[in-house]
Every structure is written in C-alpha cells, then in structure tokens.
Amino acid sequence: MSDHDWLAIFLTLRLAGLTTLILLVIATPLAWWMANTPWRGKPVIEALVALPLVLPPTVLGFYLLIAFAPSSPLAQFWLSLTGENLAFSFSALVIASVLYSLPFVVQPLQSGFQQVPKALLETAASLGAGRLDRFISIVVPLCRSNFLVAITLGFAHTVGEFGVVLMIGGNIPGRTQVLSIALYDRVESLQYSAAHWLAGGLIAFSFIVLCWVYRLNRYRGLELGNSHLPKAQA
C-alpha cells in the first residue's frame, strides 16, 4: 500500500475517533432526554435524529455543502471563531460525520436508558445520590454494554461513510481523503490491487466490529434484556 493509502487510513481513524467522542458528549444527554421526557413532541425529535438512517447520504451531503459554502452564515461564523475555512476542511468532515452517525449512537443509548427501572433511581436518590451521581453510579454501569455498542457502531459507521464525504470533502489527501474515497480513487484509476487491500481491509474490520457488537448484545441480556441495534443501516 502506498503512503497515500496509509494517510487515508490514519485520517479515517482520526475522523472516526473524534466523531465518536463528540457524539458521546452530544448523544448521551440527548438520549437521556429522549428516554425520559413526557413531552408530546418527542417523536418529531426522534424522527429528526433517525433521518440519516433512511436518507441517501447525498441528500445530507448536498445541504451540508451549501451550509459549508464560504458565503453561508455558518461558514462565516466558523471563520470568525477559528480563522479557518469550513469548506473542504477536516472540521467539516467531523461535523458531517457527527450528524450522519448520530442515530447509531443515540438509539442504543436511548433503548438502554429506557430499561433502567425508575425505582432504582428513586432508591439511589433516597440514598443521597443527586442527578449526576445517579447517572454515573447507576445508569452508566447498567447501560455499560449499550455504551460499548453505541461507541462501536458510531465509530464503524463513520469509517464506512462515503456519500456525505464525497459531496463535501473535496478529496484532499491528508486532509479530507478518507478510506472509502481513496478506494473509489483506486478503482477509478484501475489500481485494482491497491483497491483490494483497502476494500478487503474494510470488510475484515467491519466484520470483526459487528461480531463484537452482536456478542455484546447477546450477553447484555443478563443485565437489562432486549436487543437495541438500530433498525436500519443506511
């Protein structure tokens, strides 16, 4: 494999890692809120979060392309905040990946949170645990495998991203050229042996990750029961 390929692999891992980290920070409170709110408008939010599951990635990519264009308010704001252009940047890829992989992290967490018995949390409150304390001492350990599944799916799904990146990335090696795009490039230029390495590697990686996720799903039944994989994979 060429340096170019390695560059793409590292960039992809960096993108997936950072995306997963950000997603954990965003999705955890969002999933907790969705699992507990009595608000009637909840289905609307749930549908919004789940949209990337059903939309062609190019749709999301198209709107993000417009949003990241140098003249857009978001890009202007980003420029004034960071001094960096959003268009064709790594940051743009991260933002897009966060949106695109959101349901893969939110859904396993939400289904885990919903299964934590309320009475356990009330008991913890009576024992002196405040909100955050209850979340950390009761919810997180009980939903440990949900977190693992969410992290794994979020990471793996970002690695497998193609359509959105194709629309907004710009294919700049070392900056925005991720693995799936590099593969596309190899195929376009008829470098089949390099393409085999990348494609085969991705298959092996994804297969191992999914085996791990399904194994977690099987054993977590001991704790709270039931499967919680997202319904569809776009």
Place this chain on the structure above:
Amino acid sequence: MSLLLSLHLQRGDFRLDIDTALPSTGITAICGPSGSGKTSLLRCIAGLDRAPDGMVQFLGSDWQSQALFLQCEKRGVGLVFQDAQLFPHLSVAANLGYAEKRQFRSIGPNVEEVCNWLQITALLNRDVNKLSGGERKRVAIARALLRHPQLLLMDEPLSGLHDAARDEMMDVLQSLPQHLSLPIIYVSHSFHEVSRLADHVVLLDNGQLIAEGDLVELSSRLDLPLSRQQDAGAVLNATLLGHDHEYQLSTLQLNTDQQLSINQISAALGQQLRLFVAARDISISLEAPTQSSILNSLKCTIDTIDGDIARNKAMNPQVTVRLSVGDQYLLARITRKSRDRLNLHAGQQVFAQIKTVALVNETGVAS
C-alpha cells in the same frame, strides 16, 4: 407531633387529601386498602412525588412549602420499597457501601452493627441477584439504615414473602427500635401486621384520612372499617404477672383487676405486652361460666353493638359488640340471633369468653 403534612393531589379519578401531623418518634403505620393512597402519601413525604401547593415539614424544617421543594436526596429519608430495589450491578457489600458513602449524617450505626441486626453478615459477598426474597428485603433495610436517615419510610416490607420469611422479617422489624431511635413510617394494607409494630396509626380510605391515633384505641372503634373486616379484633395492653410452670401458662394482668392466661412466654415479670384478641374468638354469656374448657373469661360491660347492616345495606347475620374491660376494649362478633335471644344491650354486664389470645409484641422493657 412533628411531621406536618398538607397534601392534595389529583391523579385522574383518584384524589389524595391529607392534612395532619404525625409523630416524629416511634413507628407510625399508614394503613388502608389498596388504592387508598398509602404509597402516594409516602412518595410525597419522600420527595419522589410533588403535590402542587402542598406542605411537608419535618422537625421544623421545610421539605416542601410554597417557595421550596427539597429533592428526595436532600431530605435524609431512608426508603424501603416493596421490592427491595437492590442495585443489580453491585454486590451486597457494595449496595451497603453505596449508602455508607452518601451518609446523611455522621451519627448512626456502622455496617457491622446493621448487618448483625438484620442477620445479613453472611450475605455480604453474595451477588444480589442470587438472594431470596427475604434476604433481599433485609439487605434493602440495612442499606436504608446505613444512609443514617432522620426518618425511615417503609412501603409494605412484608409483601411477597412466604409465611416463614414474613415471621422472620417481622421479628427483625420488631427488634429495630431496640437498636436505634429512628422515627419510622410504615405503610401496610394489613392492620393485623401493623398491630405488631406500630404505636400510632393513620387510616386511609380512598385518599382520605378517616382516623388517626393510638393503635390500641383505634383497633376497637366500631365506626371504622377495621371493625368490619373478617379478621377484626382488639389490641390490648397487659403486664406479665406470673408463670404457672406446671401447666406452662403465663398470667397477664390487664390494667384492671382482671387477668388472662396465655401459653407460657419467656419474658420477664412486669414486662409490658401487647395482645390481640380476634372478634370471632370471643363469645358472650350472661353469667360467669363455671364449667367450660375456656380459661379466659372477663367481666365486661357492653359499650355498643353495631354492624346490623352491612355496607351493601343488606341485613348482616352477625353483629359486632364492643365490650369495655376497665379502660380497654374488646370486640366480639356474635350472631344477630344471639344478641336478640340474650337481649343484649348497651350498659349491660356480661362475661366474655376468650378462646385465643395472641401475643403480638413486647412493647417495652420490664418495669
């Protein structure tokens, strides 16, 4: 009187209306049929539910007022749910440790003491998911005590236990006040269960407080639904007077000049005892029975007779007679026919023959 409550809560068709002051010492029982609002009341006291515009004040400090609602975790209440609610991801010891780490105050028992009281020392390293129902509840109580609460709330702690485990649990609960002076509010649907534990009773029905007061006094009141229950009966106070070693009996002094015999017990002379006499175990005769196998016969005065008419307005085959023995009362359930045949009426002097006397509690130390 230092748990002040003013709680009004509407939940669909159900309405809770409570305005009262409960004692801040001893065991107070909240008793009533299912759906009467016992658990709702307990949850409002604990701070798990909020009755709009309600008021909860404990020992002078506000838990809920117009301006303030103290969260459950700030109230310093120990809470024991019906189904233990042990944390499944923690061992028994870690469940106890959870409370110990978050103690409300420094004064209180340590893990070793609590484990001894509740006989759970042997369970400490066990997985909570492998405990029996009774063991789970004992661990839950231990955990609540290790919080060092200022008020302990228990919701039907005996529910779901088989008979042997219930008895064991009851013994544990009865022994608690010997170890620590902690006000306890105990919710139960069974007055019989409550009669073994509580000093003060609050009766709820359909969200309303229908009576409140001393257990002994409430148990014999004919105007309360208690006296209409199948297992109705009166609670009596008595003092242990002596033992008859030949026949393995113990003699008890009611607080009049009258005495009762029960199967021999091991308590010390002078010990205060609480007795329960079921209404269906008493028969009434006009003269002192001389040739009867029944040992216990008390001279009483008929106070009131009630229960001719059942709740459904039909005539009852049976009536309940309230008998006064000194300053205490007995309830007797006899047929309406017997009442008419003997022409029983209030003020009349009769003899109550008591078939069974149950010892429910040793209420204090020997004096």
